[in-house]
Amino acid sequence: MFRPRVLLLAEAANPEWVSVPLVGWSLVRALAGVADVHVVTQVRNRDAFLRAGLVEGVDFTAIDSEALARPLWKLGSFLSGGRGGWTIQQAVATISYPYFEHLVWKHFGADIRAGRYDLVHRVTPLSPVQQSPIAAKCRAAGVPFVLGPINGGVPWPKGFEAEMKREREWLSKVRGLYRALPGRRATLRADAILAGSRQTLRDIPAQHHARVIYLPENAIDPARFNAVAVHGGPGPMRACFIGRLVPLKGVDMLVTAAAPLLRQGRLVLEIIGDGDMMEALRAQATEFGDAVRFHGWKPHTEVQDIAARCQLLAFPSIREFGGGVVLEAMALGLAPIVVDYAGPAELVTDATGWKVPITGRDGVIAGLSDRLAWCVDHPEQVAAKGHAARARVQELFTWERKAAQILQIYNWVLTPGLPKPDPFGQD
Structure with missing residues (x-):
């Protein structure tokens, strides 16, 4: 079976953390089962990768963008009052993440131009606010670029303004301004965009929908979730x-x-x-x-x-x-x-x-x-x-199944004439 050579960009990927870093880690490890992958992550994840048994330089490369990432993360924490407000952290990451990709290109640009990878896939950040300068460079090199799953942009629901204030999510009111960020148009010209939610799909301009595939980002590891709930037992x-x-x-x-x-x-x-x-x-x-x-x-x-x-x-x-x-x-x-x-x-x-x-x-x-x-x-x-x-x-929602769904998307990107995959249909 054909195993594409894939450079995976997973700035946030860590088996020892939760939320987005765990999603990033779980997905890149699952993809290693269906493709020949090399993972590029941020240096903060290096030790966890090594503890998990991966070999630096063979399985992964750690990019040190801390000169910009660390002070901006501290700024985001300060602005959110230490709550880790999602919208504020994503706003400051719009500055630090392009620097990460700049360093990735310095390290891997020659290999990408030389055709040593069949495609480049940005797994994390999940946020659609983060633009990918590397997308246009891959296009110029003739190497397909896959984006996502990306997810976000959910407005605060009406009637919960007090909760929004307590969460210090005031910046969410102007979140739509990210659509004017430099590089957004080039990023959305990716060969495939994986939309993690219907809301994200709707936020992508219609002219790009032919390359958008709905694919929720989360999944589970059956080995970790192997208990079965007891129904019908005594008591309440x-x-x-x-x-x-x-x-x-x-x-x-x-x-x-x-x-x-x-x-x-x-x-x-x-x-x-x-x-x-x-x-x-x-x-x-x-x-x-x-x-x-x-x-x-x-x-x-x-x-x-x-x-x-x-x-x-x-x-x-x-x-x-x-x-x-x-x-x-x-x-x-x-x-x-x-x-x-x-x-x-x-x-x-x-x-x-x-x-x-x-x-x-x-x-x-x-x-x-x-x-x-x-x-x-x-x-x-x-x-x-x-x-x-x-x-x-x-x-539908194991990491093994998720990798198989994405492999279909890789094959579609790399093989002209194949029908567009639709893992979830009208589900």
């Missing part, structure tokens, strides 16, 4: 939340919505994670005693063990680009309840879970309350959706 139904305890995640709304069931002893909430809302949430849940359990941060294996004792994932995040935790819970056989907005809503179908309309705080709380009560009264249907959720993840 259990629902878990997994994530940061911050305003946009909506855990306070979840506790309010679940209150009647918690008082009646018909539901237990397992809250896994930590954040600056922990103290307030503990105070809110005092009256419910052991019906609300705060576990704090836990290693992956412990998270899985706690989640597998549940039947539901209750995840009322109001602004989530990807929603990887939803897939992880589905992989365990939990039926998810999510807010019908952005990433999680695209991962959950009618057969696998429920979506609560996003109609302001009161509307979300009422929707969550109704759905939780229905689930407690219908455990058999919860079990059926949990089983369907697990099957859907195994079919």
